[in-house]
Amino acid sequence: MAKFYGIGTGPGDSDLLTIRGKKALETIDYLYTPEPKKKGKSLALSIVSPYLPDNLEIKQRHFPMVNDLSVKEEAWDLVASEILEDVKSGKNVGFVTLGDPMVYSTYSYLLERLSNAIETETIPGISSFSSMSNILQIPLVMDEETYSVVPATADESVIKTALETFSTVIIMKVSVELPKIKRLLESYDLLDSTVLISNASMENESIIMGLTDLDETKRISYFSTMIVYKTREI
Amino acid sequence: MAKFYGIGTGPGDSDLLTIRGKKALETIDYLYTPEPKKKGKSLALSIVSPYLPDNLEIKQRHFPMVNDLSVKEEAWDLVASEILEDVKSGKNVGFVTLGDPMVYSTYSYLLERLSNAIETETIPGISSFSSMSNILQIPLVMDEETYSVVPATADESVIKTALETFSTVIIMKVSVELPKIKRLLESYDLLDSTVLISNASMENESIIMGLTDLDETKRISYFSTMIVYKTREI
Numbered sequence: 001m002a003k004f005y006g007i008g009t010g011p012g013d014s015d016l017l018t019i020r021g022k023k024a025l026e027t028i029d030y031l032y033t034p035e036p037k038k039k040g041k042s043l044a045l046s047i048v049s050p051y052l053p054d055n056l057e058i059k060q061r062h063f064p065m066v067n068d069l070s071v072k073e074e075a076w077d078l079v080a081s082e083i084l085e086d087v088k089s090g091k092n093v094g095f096v097t098l099g100d101p102m103v104y105s106t107y108s109y110l111l112e113r114l115s116n117a118i119e120t121e122t123i124p125g126i127s128s129f130s131s132m133s134n135i136l137q138i139p140l141v142m143d144e145e146t147y148s149v150v151p152a153t154a155d156e157s158v159i160k161t162a163l164e165t166f167s168t169v170i171i172m173k174v175s176v177e178l179p180k181i182k183r184l185l186e187s188y189d190l191l192d193s194t195v196l197i198s199n200a201s202m203e204n205e206s207i208i209m210g211l212t213d214l215d216e217t218k219r220i221s222y223f224s225t226m227i228v229y230k231t232r233e234i
Numbered sequence: 235m236a237k238f239y240g241i242g243t244g245p246g247d248s249d250l251l252t253i254r255g256k257k258a259l260e261t262i263d264y265l266y267t268p269e270p271k272k273k274g275k276s277l278a279l280s281i282v283s284p285y286l287p288d289n290l291e292i293k294q295r296h297f298p299m300v301n302d303l304s305v306k307e308e309a310w311d312l313v314a315s316e317i318l319e320d321v322k323s324g325k326n327v328g329f330v331t332l333g334d335p336m337v338y339s340t341y342s343y344l345l346e347r348l349s350n351a352i353e354t355e356t357i358p359g360i361s362s363f364s365s366m367s368n369i370l371q372i373p374l375v376m377d378e379e380t381y382s383v384v385p386a387t388a389d390e391s392v393i394k395t396a397l398e399t400f401s402t403v404i405i406m407k408v409s410v411e412l413p414k415i416k417r418l419l420e421s422y423d424l425l426d427s428t429v430l431i432s433n434a435s436m437e438n439e440s441i442i443m444g445l446t447d448l449d450e451t452k453r454i455s456y457f458s459t460m461i462v463y464k465t466r467e468i
Contacts, residue, residue, distance in 0.1 A: 008368075010252070013254070014253070015252065015253040015254040015257065016252050016253070016254055016358065017252065017253055018244070018249065018250050018251065018252055018253075018360065019248070019249040019250070019251055019252075019253060019256060020247070020249040020250055022253060023249060100364050100368070100374075101368060101373075102364065102367040102368055102371075102372070102373045102374045102375075103364075103373070103374050103375055104375055104376065104377070105373070105376075108373040108376050111371060111373075115371060120371060122368045122369075122371050123368065124250065124360045124364045124365050124367075124368040125360075126252065126358045126359075126360065127364070130334050130336065130337075130358045130361070131358050133336040133358075134242075134334070134335060134336055134356045134357065134358040137336075137345060137349060137354060137356050138336070139335075139336045139337070139339070139342040139345075140334075140336045140337055141336075141337055141338055141383065142338065142339075142342050143338075143385075144385055144387055144388050144389075145385075146382065146383060146384045146385070146388055146392055146396070147382065147383050148380065148381065148382035148383070148396075148400060149375065149380060149381050149382070150380045151377075151378055151379075151380070153378055154378050154380055155378075158380055158399055158400075161395060161399045162380070162382070162399075165392055165395045165396075165399075166382060166392075
């Protein structure tokens with residue numbers, strides 16, 4: 001029976017894909033890819049490009065990055081209905097998504113539109129912050145330690161609780177909220193314990209250890225994440 | 235130059251290894267594996283066994299699971315000194331560890347003994363809870379949501395803060411603290427929102443959705459993790 005595969009690509013480097021993800025790419029007929037910009041280049045697609053069979057048909061689809069939920073829902077509905085039709089006609093269909101499909105992914109919205117209608121399988125991927133800590137070779141957690149993952153856009157009180165309570169705190173999507181995050185880290189005297197990584201595992205990867213001198217008014221890459229290591233020397 | 239590779243195997247299924255992990259296994263001369271019991275069978279070794287070259291020498295080493303830190307340190311010192319000697323003699327050496335090497339792994343203790351003396355590379359792996367959420371196809375986090383990871387052995391106040399503050403809470407190593415965790419979940423009325431997975435992605439995988447009827451005095455697998463989905467229907 002035909003199937004829909006959601007495939008986590010990992011953070012950027014092609015060889016951080018899982019073997020299961022590679023196998024799925026070899027069995028599909030169509031691959032849908034998310035484009036943040038109209039006619040933009042899909043990063044998820046470029047990550048998996050070394051593994052794509054020659055005869056694979058790629059269907060690049062635009063997912064608008066806007067605040068208007070109804071515009072986003074329209075895009076999800078449209079792509080979900082296309083995928084549904086393809087799978088019902090007997091084609092195996094894949095969708096690639098950066099990092100892990102169950103962590104802050106647009107794929108969630110496709111899945112909730114499809115999982116009751118067709119067979120679906122979701123294949124995990126390496127998250128950006130997992131890749132980051134392995135590049136740094138500084139453990140996220142040992143023994144009884146704890147960690148939390150918060151988007152920079154989360155409520156300030158939640159970020160404060162995270163910084164107060166957990167051994168390690170991962171702050172995602174920091175590019176849009178850099179002044180707020182720098183101020184919070186400063187108030188807990190944690191600037192020197194924080195690493196900022198942009199484009200982890202990609203060619204243009206950049207790592208900043210300690211943020212005291214960081215100019216928070218400067219634009220940084222959308223693919224930027226911080227790890228606050230409260231219990232380690234960085 | 236010879237190198238030491240720490241390789242995250244992922245949670246259990248061989249094809250959840252990354253392609254980078256597979257490549258590393260193909261370039262090493264010796265593979266060290268951790269044994270929880272003397273003459274026990276290493277799960278990490280069985281996960282990577284499909285990818286091992288015929289001529290690879292496997293060095294199974296015992297890491298005692300005891301409370302006495304000095305006994306554990308003695309084992310880490312011994313294995314680290316063996317690995318150091320192998321790499322200095324020009325051999326590429328690997329060490330396999332379950333899940334991700336930077337998340338609750340004994341590998342951290344080897345790494346801190348070796349990273350200043352020889353070249354080391356650490357290769358990320360899929361964490362058990364990432365695999366779990368992908369098997370369930372229930373997202374860990376979407377949009378502005380947050381999650382945290384706590385071991386069941388952590389301070390009760392930290393687990394409480396996690397359950398009060400975060401959208402999703404992952405509780406690791408629950409087998410040793412089942413009565414305590416069940417009581418805490420009950421006090422927040424979260425038993426029906428919790429999934430217990432044992433042996434995720436392995437042949438004997440078991441999934442319990444909702445823990446109201448769970449007998450907390452029964453022994454469960456050491457490889458058991460809970461996901462508390464506060465904002466989802468499970």
